[in-house]
Amino acid sequence: MLRYLTAGESHGQALVVIVEGLPAGLEITVEEIQAEMARRRLGYGRGPRQRFEVDELTLVGGVRHGRTLGSPVAIEIKNSEWTRSDKWHAEMSPAPGATLDPLTQPRPGHADLAGMQKYGFTDARDVLERASARETAARVAAGALAKKLLGTIGIGVLSHVIQMGPARSKSGVEGSRLPTMDDLAAIDASQVRCFDAAAEEAMIEEIKAAAKDGDSLGGIVEVLAYGVPVGLGSHVHWDRKLDALLAQAVMSIQAVKGVEIGDGFEVAGRRGSAAHDAISWDAATESYRRETTLAGGTEGGMTTGEVVVVRAAMKPLATLNKPTLGTVDIVTKEQTVSFKERTDVTAVPAMGVVAETMVALVLAAEAQRKFGGDSVAEFVRNAQAFDASLR
Secondary structure (H helix, E strand, O other), X not given: OOEEEEEOOOOOXXXXXXXXXXXXXXXXXXXXXXXXXXXXXXXXXXXXXXXXXXXXXXXXXXXXXXXXXXXXXEEEEEOHHHHHOHHHHHHOOOOOOOOOOOOXXXXXXXXXXXXXXXXXXXXXXXXXXXXXXXXXXXXXXXXXXXXXXXXXXXXXXXXXXXXXXXXXXXXXXXXXXXXXXXXXXXXXXXXXXXXXXXXXHHHHHHHHHHXXXXXXXXXXXXXXXXXXXXXXXXXXXXXXXXXXXXXXXXXXXXOEEEEEEOOHHHHOOOOHHHOOOOEEEEOOOOEEEEOOOOOOOEEOOEEEOOOEEEEEEEOOOXXXXXXXXXXXXXXXXXXXXXXXXXXXXXXXXXHHXXXXXXXXXXXXXXXXXXXXXXXXXHHHHHHHHHHHHOO
């Protein structure tokens, strides 16, 4: 069973991720993982950190001569800021000591105050360093391995931004098509990772307006998984349902406040006769088909063989370039304004890449559960045999 664990803080020495359950023989290189992680830094409206946050990545274990060994894969991602700044050597040192600059004014919309109360901290940095979205760099590294494994059985995962503030894409609606894996390069070339050129311009204007006001923007991304076989997930237990697993995984991304599978929220306002995907038989491919994606490629907690559709809504970032949100100093109890850490106007384009990662990790784990195999060859053979059994 595929699983992973991350460790590390935003301004610490490094992030670490261990991925367990990958079969032996999966071809992977540092360069492939770095390329995937570079996509996480994309997007108009990102802050200055993205210009120098180059991920120095080391494969520590589990890979030999460019292929996995079947043992846990360990990846270290060094923090370039730690190397460049003496400040973080002192602030984030693991050696006994104390900070000279405690943060006693928790930021609204962050984990700061609740985390301080839960763990008994008096310095918000003890919470915010781990709660930071920098942690998603380690997830994306793990996701690169998951995507590579999925690719061996013909599954591809992409994301695109469909809304930025009030600006909305028309991709997939009003007769326009959904992007496919062939469109991924064009999406990544977009300044906001949007497949709709007209909407891209409107989104950029919204970002510019928010930046001028020192404010931030949220939005919605859509993740599409192609080539997913029938039967990933299960109807037999609540915690085996694939749509539930996808919702939890995507909701775990920092600042994501809503997840939709297919047209889940829209169909809630329809009658049943217009809310479901009709089934047909395709004689050419000898397979059952659903011509619509209202259910997002899942039924009863299992994949149907159609494209899996997951949407994630990200709230506007709570750290603003022009701080206006009120807070309280936990020492003096005086009312004040939230302090400013370096921030972005929006991180929605980057969040899409992270959402891809979470969807890929869930699908890879369920594919491993379904098809098993100690080697990639066995995993692929088992998947092919199952597909043949459906004909």
